[in-house]
Amino acid sequence: MAAGPRPLRLWSAAEAARLGPPEVSILIVSYNTRALTLKAIETLLDAGGDVLAEVIVYDNASHDGSAEAIREKFPRIHTVASSENLGFAKANNLASRLAHAGMLLLLNPDTETYDNAVANLLAFARRNPQGGIYGGRTVFPDGSLNPGSCCNRISIHSQLCRALYLDKLFPRSGFFNAEAIGNWKRDSERRVDVVVGCFLMIPKALWDRLGGFDLKYFMYGEEADLCHRARALGYTPMVTPEATIMHLVGASTNVRAEKILLVGQARATLIREHWAPWSVPIGLFLLWLWSAVRFFFYRLQALVLGRPDLPGRLTWDRVWRERNLWLKGYGEIQD
Structure with missing residues (x-):
């Protein structure tokens, strides 16, 4: 019988002498998602798996009391309250500078962690060092597949299909919906062009070598650019179905x-x-x-x-x- 979800072992700087270095630093950038962020952290700690992990929350000047609520409920988590909304890319870059682990995991605040996802993704990354950037499988709240955990790069073909609505008319086609890899259910290990930043693991050494996210990307496209640059160095981003989270998509962008x-x-x-x-x-x-x-x-x-x-x-x-x-x-x- 398969083991059930196991809680994350939470690392803090105050206990570093006793615990040793963390295995992974988990970066969460929040913006006016107080309830969702609290739920994301709760499920992360409850079901992330048997991994010694540091959690860093960088709050982008939320006006809903997010930073205060996180500090009150999770005092061992490192919470940073920015005085301005810096965007997803810069906030992650700054949060990464606070990380103590050799592996980083970017996690969106509108997610819920399932079935040892962090431990499974870390094990997958260790087995496949040539990947460089790693992701998992995402689902919607009803359990149905959310294909947005990864994608293929933009191409002339994919952009033409997108312009003419062919990707919407034939969503399960690998030809007409090539960018979203419409004919793949994310049920196998696979190399991909882009791992999406909602659930993205990368060695800190590679992240630092790439300079983190390019800051010109304020909200979207930063992970595609990161993966393009990693591929130029010879890495092959990969995903595994063994690491699953729920992702609501777009909770920080309402308009x-x-x-x-x-x-x-x-x-x-x-x-x-x-x-x-x-x-x-x-x-x-x-x-x-x-x-x-x-x-x-x-x-x-x-x-x-x-x-x-x-x-x-x-x-x-x-x-x-x-x-x-x-x-x-x-x-x-x-x-």
Whole structure:
């Protein structure tokens, strides 16, 4: 009979002389997700597995009392309350500087840890040192597969399918939904192009060698860029189905238009930085087409329904109106 979930062994600097160094430092960046973050930490400690782990929470200037609540309920966890919202990338970079372990695990605050996921992911990483970056399997609250734990890189083919809605029409197709690897249920160990930052493990030495996240990526795209740079060094990011978490997705971004704009800006930056020069104009045109198709679709839908205030129309009106801004991608940002 398989062993059930085991609690995480929590490391703290105050007990370092007795405990020795932690095996993994778990970094959680929170922003106005108080209840979710508390639940994430609770399930992490209850079901992370038999691993000596340091937990560092970096709160991005939440106004819902997140930092205070975490400190009160989990006093042995290192909680940092930032005075400003630094974004996901910079907050993780700063949190990593506080880490004492040789392995880092980035974990989103809108997650719940299942069945020794941290211990299983750590064991997987140790068995596969050539991977460099590691992820697991994510599910929705009802237990159904959330395929967003990993993906393939953006390509001309995948961006064309995305622009023409083919990835939505054929979500389980490996051809039309190539970026999301639609024909794979995340039920086997596999090399992937990108491990998503909601549940991402990386040796601290490699993280430091890469310089952590590129700070130009404020909210989205930073893990894709990190994986691209790791692959350039010869590593092959990998995932395992033996490490499972629940991920709600997008709990820190509530305004749909804002999220779409940030995603578009991130994709434009990845295309500009990681595609061959000859293909960059094609990629940017396909991003333009992606927004154009949706702009005209929702305009037509609003006209047919007699609903000029249709939310979809208002959202894509804004995305289309600001296309010349987000297609430029992110600018350079200094640490």
